[in-house]
Amino acid sequence: MTLIHGADKSTALAGETVIFTAWIMNDSTCHLRNIRLIPRSFTNEAMESLAYTSSPNRHHLSVGSLAPGEGVMRSFSYRVTEADHVHGGSLVSAMQVRAWCLGQEVVDEQDAIVALSGAWLDWPSRSARPGLGFWTSATVTSVSPRRKPQAPGVRGG
DSSP states (O other), X not given: OEEEEEESOSEEOTTOEEEEEEEEEOOSSSXXXXXXXXXXXXXXXXXXXXXXXXXXXXXXXXXEEEOTTOEEEEEXXXXXXXXXXXXXSEEEEEEEEEEEETTEEEEEEEEEEEEETXXXXXXXXXXXXXXXXTOOGGGOOOEEEEEOOOOTTOTTO
């Protein structure tokens, strides 16, 4: 099982809406059951907990089952605020998916990161960030998978 979590844009300005999409792909040879998409955290550079503007309801976060080769997608949106830009940096949406395959739980996690373009790039001041003079918030973008070791006999998880 693979979770692919990304955003429709790599940078965003205040007032823009960012669409985060999570794709759950059954790339194993077994039938996945009891699949749950779990929003882990959604934060800005100040580590403030954010709330998606819109997201699937609890019922739609439980996918049920997927046969080998099948996939499903869920979308979340967020309207970027001026307050997000005060802190600069990025928005980070962390997702996890859990499912059962052949009596074993399989888990995958991934973060989607959106840089805040036009943010106040000198906050905090460069003197408060020693050794980070090369860093600017406008260049910090990535999608970083975090996977747990796969269970014996389970492919892709």
